[in-house]
Amino acid sequence: MAPSIRWASARVGGTLNFLLEHLKALSGRLAIRLTGEKAPTAELIALALSHANCGQDLASSDCWLSLKAGFIIPVDDVRDLLPPLALKERDEDENESRPDLIYVSTPPRKGLLFQFIEVKYRRHLRTARSLQGLQDIGEQVESLRKRWDEWYCDENICSSFRAIRRGQLASVLRFYAYKAQRHYLPKDQYDTVTSEIDRMIEKGGDYSFAGMQQADRGWVFCPEYAGRSPLEISLPGWSTRIFLFGPARLPDFDSGRESMEGLPERAEPRTTGDSAPQRLEAVEPEPGLEPVERAPVVQEYSPPEETPTLRENTGDAVGGPPAHCLGTDVLTGAEVRWQLTVNGNPHLLVAGLPGMGKTTCLLNLCKQMVVAGIRPIVFSYHQDIDAKLQRLVDSVRFIDFRGWGFNPLQVMDRDARMSYLDVAGALRDIFIAIFPELGDIQGERISRAIKDSFTEEGWDDPNAVLANLQEPAFKRFVQILRDDPKPDKGLRALLARLEELADYGFFDLGESLESLWACEQPIVIRIHTTQNDNLQKAFASLVFYGLYKEMFRRGIQDRITHAVVFDEAHRAAGLKLIPTMAKECRKYGISLVVASQEAKDFNISLFSAIANYLVLRLTEADAKALIRNVASSQQERVLIDKIKQMDRFKALYFCEGKNRPSLVSLLP
Numbered sequence: 282m283a284p285s286i287r288w289a290s291a292r293v294g295g296t297l298n299f300l301l302e303h304l305k306a307l308s309g310r311l312a313i314r315l316t317g318e319k320a321p322t323a324e325l326i327a328l329a330l331s332h333a334n335c336g337q338d339l340a341s342s343d344c345w346l347s348l349k350a351g352f353i354i355p356v357d358d359v360r361d362l363l364p365p366l367a368l369k370e371r372d373e374d375e376n377e378s379r380p381d382l383i384y385v386s387t388p389p390r391k392g393l394l395f396q397f398i399e400v401k402y403r404r405h406l407r408t409a410r411s412l413q414g415l416q417d418i419g420e421q422v423e424s425l426r427k428r429w430d431e432w433y434c435d436e437n438i439c440s441s442f443r444a445i446r447r448g449q450l451a452s453v454l455r456f457y458a459y460k461a462q463r464h465y466l467p468k469d470q471y472d473t474v475t476s477e478i479d480r481m482i483e484k485g486g487d488y489s490f491a492g493m494q495q496a497d498r499g500w501v502f503c504p505e506y507a508g509r510s511p512l513e514i515s516l517p518g519w520s521t522r523i524f525l526f527g528p529a530r531l532p533d534f535d536s537g538r539e540s541m542e543g544l545p546e547r548a549e550p551r552t553t554g555d556s557a558p559q560r561l562e563a564v565e566p567e568p569g570l571e572p573v574e575r576a577p578v579v580q581e582y583s584p585p586e587e588t589p590t591l592r593e594n595t596g597d598a599v600g601g602p603p604a605h606c607l608g609t610d611v612l613t614g615a616e617v618r619w620q621l622t623v624n625g626n627p628h629l630l631v632a633g634l635p636g637m638g639k640t641t642c643l644l645n646l647c648k649q650m651v652v653a654g655i656r657p658i659v660f661s662y663h664q665d666i667d668a669k670l671q672r673l674v675d676s677v678r679f680i681d682f683r684g685w686g687f688n689p690l691q692v693m694d695r696d697a698r699m700s701y702l703d704v705a706g707a708l709r710d711i712f713i714a715i716f717p718e719l720g721d722i723q724g725e726r727i728s729r730a731i732k733d734s735f736t737e738e739g740w741d742d743p744n745a746v747l748a749n750l751q752e753p754a755f756k757r758f759v760q761i762l763r764d765d766p767k768p769d770k771g772l773r774a775l776l777a778r779l780e781e782l783a784d785y786g787f788f789d790l791g792e793s794l795e796s797l798w799a800c801e802q803p804i805v806i807r808i809h810t811t812q813n814d815n816l817q818k819a820f821a822s823l824v825f826y827g828l829y830k831e832m833f834r835r836g837i838q839d840r841i842t843h844a845v846v847f848d849e850a851h852r853a854a855g856l857k858l859i860p861t862m863a864k865e866c867r868k869y870g871i872s873l874v875v876a877s878q879e880a881k882d883f884n885i886s887l888f889s890a891i892a893n894y895l896v897l898r899l900t901e902a903d904a905k906a907l908i909r910n911v912a913s914s915q916q917e918r919v920l921i922d923k924i925k926q927m928d929r930f931k932a933l934y935f936c937e938g939k940n941r942p943s944l945v946s947l948l949p
Contacts, residue, residue, distance in 0.1 A: 299532050303329040303336075306464040308355040323402040327502035328355075328381065331400050333530045334511075336465060344511040344524040346396060346498070350470060351386030352461030353398075356425075359383075359453050363425070364432035380422045380497075385454060387470075387477045391491035393454075395429065397422045398498045399521075406612050409503040409525055410514050418499035419521045426497060433490070440486045447488075451478050499523035508615055603653035603841065605646050607895060607934060608947040617934055617945045619646075619893055621655065621841040626892035626937055627872040628863055632880045632907055633897025638930040638947050639876045640666055642895065643848060645948045646874065648673045650844055651803060655872075658797060658804045658828070660821055662849035667805050678802040681810050682820040687797070687827045688790055690731065690752045693834055698747065701740045705731040711826055714857060715818045716778045723775045730758040756788035778815070785816055796831050797824075798843060822858075829858050838870025846874040859883075863890035881906035892937040895945070898927035911935050912942075 304312040304325060311325060332353065335345045346353075356363070356379050363379060380399035388394050399418045403409035432438075433446055455478055462471040481488045499521055501514070506527035515523035604618040621627045629646075633639050643666065647657045651674050661667055671677050689708065694700040709728040713719055734753035739745045759779050765772060782788065797804055806824050808817050828845065845862070863873050864886075875891070877883070880903045888910035896907060904924040908917050912935070920942070924933065930949075933942040 296531055299333070300326060300329040303332040306461075307332045307353060308358055310358060311355065323404075324400070327400050327402040327500070330502055330526070330528065330530055331382075331398075331500050334526065337530075342511075343522070344498070344500070344513070344526070346384045346386070346398075348461070348465045349467055351384055351394075352457055352466055352474070354383040354385065354453070354457045356381055356383060362450060362453055364428035378421065379425045384498075385457070385474070387473050388491050388493075392489055393477055393481060394491035394493065394496070396496045396498065397425050397429075398500060401499070401501045403501055403503045404505075406503055406505045406525075409501050409506070410612065414501075415499070415515060415523055418501075418523055419515075419519055422497045422499065422521045436486070444485060447481060451482050454478050495520060495522050497521045501525050502527070504528055506613060508613060512613060603650070603655060605649040605653070606948060607642065607646075608932075608945040611931070611944040611946050617943050619895075619934075619936070621653075621844070621872050623838065623840060623867055623870065627841050627867055628891040629872070629874045629893045629895065630880075630887075630891050631874070631876040631895045631897070631932075632878070632899055632903065633927075633932070634878060634899060636929065637897035637927070638932070639878075639897065640669075640848065641930070641949070642932075642947055643846060643874070643876055644669050644673060646844075647803060647846065655841055655844055656800065656803060657844045657846050658806070659846040659848060660806045660808060660825070662808050662817075664807075664809055666848050667807060670803065670805065674803055676802050678800055678804045680797070680804060680806045680824065682785060682787060682816060687831070688752055689755055689823050689827055690734070691827075691830065692752060693830050695747045698743070701735040702732065705729075705735070707826065710857065711822045712819075715815060715822060719775060719778065720771070723771050726762065726772060726775060727758070730761040733761050734758045755790055756783070759783060759788055781813075782816060782819055785811065785813070787816065787819060796834075797828060798831055798835055825858055825862070829862055832862075832866060832869050832871060835869050837868055840870060841872050842870040844872040844874055846876070848876050849878070857884075860886040860890060863887055879903055885910070894935040895932045896924055896927075896935070896942075897932045898929075899924050901925055 335348045380397045382398040384396040458474045509529040511524040511526040514525050604620040607617045705728045709724045713724045734757040904921045908920050930947045934945045935942045
């Protein structure tokens with residue numbers, strides 16, 4: 282048997298034993314049902330996990346009821362003790378009129394206390410917080426609470442009847458107390474409980490049961506909830522407190538998450554204490570969305586006031602790969618993180634209309650990157666991001682089109698004699714993309730002029746030592762085109778375009794030719810410093826091309842060291858290198874972040890190279906173009922409608938490892 286299969290089998294076996302032990306401690310009948318062919322497995326798992334959580338140290342928990350202070354009775358095992366339904370209620374389903382568990386304890390000097398508990402299983406977080414579902418839980422618990430008090434405590438009932446009923450109750454309580462003592466109840470607490478049961482019989486009609494406000498509970502188990510602490514989801518003022526919990530108590534919970542290498546880790550919800558649950562308001566589910574397997578969650582939620590520091594939000598603070606916080610999950614309040622690791626997909630596409638929060642999101646990410654030791658290189662098409670980023674980090678290096686920090690004609694592969702021809706071809710394609718009105722003949726003239734500039738430096742000499750050769754100046758090929766003694770109409774049109782760039786000093790090189798990858802500061806490529814559209818495209822294209830070429834010189838990296846960030850990337854959608862960069866840069870330690878207003882303008886191959894999407898409000902056309910590439914056809918209509926109605930600073934987050942998007946409230 283393969284090691285991975287043996288490991289998986291051991292994990293499954295350990296989980297089954299764990300569940301069976303807790304069901305057996307709760308009820309042998311439930312443990313037998315778990316092994317049956319038609320057992321309601323999900324509900325039994327919820328009951329077993331509820332019992333397991335109650336067995337923890339619960340000094341500061343408002344949710345769980347300690348097994349060191351009392352014991353649990355399964356209601357289905359003691360139906361003879363349950364007060365009968367009223368005549369008008371007997372036509373209803375009896376199962377809907379009673380909860381699952383009764384917790385019996387003895388508060389000091391107060392008598393026996395009975396707390397009623399309903400346990401539910403919900404596959405999806407959306408249905409777990411359905412207002413109707415929460416109301417049903419409250420009605421089940423309150424129905425039995427009311428009938429129990431009338432049956433065993435009403436002084437208007439004949440004392441003989443009450444004595445008989447309490448005698449039956451005492452017999453059952455002793456049985457389950459003894460069973461609990463064999464499994465989990467401490468001996469001294471067992472003695473206290475049995476003494477109190479005896480006192481109930483001795484006192485007869487003078488005995489009073491203990492009472493307390495909001496004693497009853499509703500526990501909703503949802504496997505999609507990843508928090509370690511339970512989350513209160515009942516409305517304020519309800520007599521039954523209802524909590525949401527997940528599979529954190531399963532023995533393989535941590536190992537299962539650690540084994541998913543490269544997948545984003547889901548964070549725990551923030552709490553105000555070590556294990557005290559936080560409160561979320563119940564929200565009515567929207568009609569028509571529940572049947573959709575991966576329908577997005579769209580409830581409103583105000584995250585806690587405490588905002589974690591950046592070092593708390595990055596994986597480096599705890600020795601793992603950086604995991605940058607995008608915001609909080611609207612449903613659970615947990616931090617939603619985008620993980621940057623070379624073992625997974627570290628690229629992110631942010632799409633949204635102006636004013637929806639794209640720039641704010643990018644600034645938060647850049648600040649977290651700097652804290653985590655990752656250097657952002659930002660292509661800025663708007664000056665707002667420049668000034669704000671300067672205020673967030675210690676220092677920023679700005680690159681303008683006046684004087685290049687590198688030579689676009691640089692040859693990276695000095696071992697290949699014809700590598701300069703590749704440079705000529707790449708520059709030709711870039712200029713054709715900048716000036717799409719130019720034809721193939723004009724493109725070939727650019728390529729030939731660049732080849733001639735290399736020939737002047739001896740690159741065509743078969744006896745030359747390539748390591749000793751120098752690249753020509755970037756502006757040399759323009760001079761060669763100017764020197765043509767017989768310029769035709771096509772060449773004159775080409776020169777007119779190139780002269781427009783030359784007037785801005787586009788072909789001049791700066792004094793420093795330091796690689797942008799070697800800079801220790803965050804870098805902002807200020808595309809917006811000119812309003813000339815052709816110059817903006819040329820500037821962005823050449824800088825990006827230079828980064829792409831020098832990327833290979835860096836070699837393979839074992840972690841993400843840089844992030845190339847495109848703000849207003851729809852203005853750079855024509856850069857053919859963007860999809861290529863997205864497919865190749867991960868192994869060189871580079872993440873690509875693309876923020877855009879218009880997703881439909883990007884090449885389809887870009888979507889196949891990016892696995893993480895943060896989608897704010899979009900127009901219908903852009904929503905369709907994006908969702909078609911990130912979601913199944915069954916979800917398209919629902920998700921498109923949600924994206925069109927998205928609130929400001931809210932977004933749907935799609936990532937690898939999750940089968941449906943999270944609704945995120947972005948960091949401020």
